[in-house]
Amino acid sequence: xxxxxxxxxxxxxxxVLDVGCGSASPLRFLSGMxxxxxxxxxxALDEARERGTHDEYVLSDVKKVGEVFPTRRFDACVAxxxxxxxxKEDGWRMLEGMQKLATLRVVIFTPNGFMPQKSKDGDLQxxxxxxxxxxxxxxGYRILGMYGPKCIRGEYANVKYRPRALWVLISMSxxxxxxxxxPEKAAAIYCVKDVTK
Numbered sequence: 001x002x003x004x005x006x007x008x009x010x011x012x013x014x015x016v017l018d019v020g021c022g023s024a025s026p027l028r029f030l031s032g033m034x035x036x037x038x039x040x041x042x043x044a045l046d047e048a049r050e051r052g053t054h055d056e057y058v059l060s061d062v063k064k065v066g067e068v069f070p071t072r073r074f075d076a077c078v079a080x081x082x083x084x085x086x087x088k089e090d091g092w093r094m095l096e097g098m099q100k101l102a103t104l105r106v107v108i109f110t111p112n113g114f115m116p117q118k119s120k121d122g123d124l125q126x127x128x129x130x131x132x133x134x135x136x137x138x139x140g141y142r143i144l145g146m147y148g149p150k151c152i153r154g155e156y157a158n159v160k161y162r163p164r165a166l167w168v169l170i171s172m173s174x175x176x177x178x179x180x181x182x183p184e185k186a187a188a189i190y191c192v193k194d195v196t197k
Contacts, residue, residue, distance in 0.1 A: 013075035020082030023047035066097025078107040108191040133183040145179035145186025153187035
């Protein structure tokens with residue numbers, strides 16, 4: 001589902017900056033573009049390099065993305081499951097930096113609202129903020145709901161109920177029948193902003 005949305009959104013983008021790329025970014029499944037992965041967690045970046053997920057790798061704080069590439073631009077800047085790991089002010093700053101670097105579009109994927117999540121071994125996975133469809137829309141983003149109803153998903157977007165296979169099916173059905181076009185009810189939001197320079 002996410003990969004299909006990314007493929008559609010990034011059509012025509014030849015250079016993509018993957019902000020907070022982690023060790024196994026979904027962007028690795030797309031072809032025909034030059035991918036630069038940026039992450040502040042060295043171990044995740046080393047694993048990404050071993051897997052060959054990107055064409056380039058940059059170790060840096062995502063909050064400073066606008067400063068890392070002072071003279072370089074990308075067709076698209078993408079942050080998947082990243083912004084919720086920042087305090088609100090830092091998240092807005094990251095978005096501004098991404099928008100400065102992007103020539104076509106900015107893509108954000110995040111849980112819908114605040115979803116508690118803890119860190120494991122200092123891996124930067126704790127959630128520090130929540131982001132809603134309304135506030136992203138107010139900043140010029142188009143929003144799609146993702147992963148079905150919010151009430152079905154928990155930490156790490158895992159389905160909360162058993163049998164899991166049944167609830168995954170229910171979640172996906174609800175996604176296509178309702179929450180994709182009603183993101184306020186969805187577990188996650190997919191946000192796209194076309195950049196005009």
